[in-house]
Amino acid sequence: GGRLYRHFVPLDYKLMTDYAKSIVESVSPAPEEIAMKNTTLRRITEICSNLVPGSRIIPFGSLVSGFATKGADMDVIFAHDTLDPQPFSHESSIPVKLANEFLKRGFEVDLLIRTRVPILKIKTPGSGEPRSRPGSPSAEEVLKEDLGEEPWPENISCDIGFKAHLGITNSYFFRTYSQCDPRFREMVLFVKQWSKNRDLNSPYFGTLSSYGYVLMVAHFLINIVQPPVLPNLQLIPPEPDTPESELTQDGFNIWYFKDISKITSGELLPGGKNQMGLGQLLYEFFQYFTTNFNFVGEVVTIRRPGGVMYKQEKGWTSARERVGEMTTYQDRYLLALEDPFEITHNVGRTCGGPGVRRIRGEMQRAAQIIRKVSTPPAPESPATAA
Ligand code: CTP
Ligand code: MG
The missing domain is CATH 1.10.1410.10 (Poly(a)-polymerase, middle domain)
Structure with a gap:
């Protein structure tokens, strides 16, 4: 029967290949996005090492593997040699100190402590924030004044872990x-x-x-x-x-x-x-x-x-x-x-x-x-x- 025969016709995958390639192309981050993320990562690293001398930020995940899609989060580990004996929920513990530091810079901040190890989720100030009401300085202007800081690229999320792992x-x-x-x-x-x-x-x-x-x-x-x-x-x-x-x-x-x-x-x-x-x-x-x-x-x-x-x-x-x-x-x-x-x-x-x-x-x-x-x-x- 013709029906059965059709299953044995070799398939022609050209259409699928072209379609898949177009999807891959459309989800791949542009070189500018990658560059901007690298800059952001450098600045985050600087903030962390100023706060905890001798600390390092180690990237992992799709940032390293190359499997990142457009707008993907950045995954990093905060590593340091200093002993931090504080339980991480304590206000002087490193994760809490970092959380406050990024809050001060206008980041959205979320510190998860019910996970295996704490995770600090931060997000650069986005356009959704109230910026410039007429007559009053914008959040950015305030930041520049207070911290002498360049504006951050909008809406970049970064998860900071506090324990080096096989990831x-x-x-x-x-x-x-x-x-x-x-x-x-x-x-x-x-x-x-x-x-x-x-x-x-x-x-x-x-x-x-x-x-x-x-x-x-x-x-x-x-x-x-x-x-x-x-x-x-x-x-x-x-x-x-x-x-x-x-x-x-x-x-x-x-x-x-x-x-x-x-x-x-x-x-x-x-x-x-x-x-x-x-x-x-x-x-x-x-x-x-x-x-x-x-x-x-x-x-x-x-x-x-x-x-x-x-x-x-x-x-x-x-x-x-x-x-x-x-x-x-x-x-x-x-x-x-x-x-x-x-x-x-x-x-x-x-x-x-x-x-x-x-x-x-x-x-x-x-x-x-x-x-x-x-x-x-x-x-x-x-x-x-x-
Ligand atoms: N990872 C791991 N074990 C898991 C899950 C994740 O070790 N069970 C680590 C891996 O190193 C992985 C990284 O965490 O590369 C990020 O994982 P995931 O969020 O699943 O992948 P992403 O590429 O970040 O994808 P998405 O854009 O969907 O977040
Ligand atoms: Mg991820």
């Missing part, structure tokens, strides 16, 4: 991966945008973080698609003289191969280069999670060769409570995504049952749509005309 390491890890092949970043930006459009990117409301989608894309490009688009950088053994700081952190194995010239030469992919376009890769990505990946029993993993891992072998089977310093977490394993370094951490734990069902349903829908737009018109025949 810094994993951001550089994915930065290295994205230097292997431009399709990685393109896939990530498209999937990130898709997840936001389809309301599947709300870790606080039962779905997945952007970082979770990064892991899914990486798993697919490293371990699933044949030939792979990306080599597995964690499987290439370190040289014997590799310093300890590159091997372990917080008790976790953080080694990965970092020699960019060897990575880009293609010698790490002996099976030959994967030539698929963005459209086909996206189709195969959604198709893989729709029909091949077993959400009930399997774990999405990056480090494991072949990419097959079971919840059973990690003991990730039933929900359990984990008691942290501040709060008790509900660990769930409905969607299991193994962090590349902190392998005891399920990045998918934010997903509840309804969230997982919606993610799966939307992936199926995406695959169907791409299949539809990529199916060449059927040859003229009486059967299809009917």
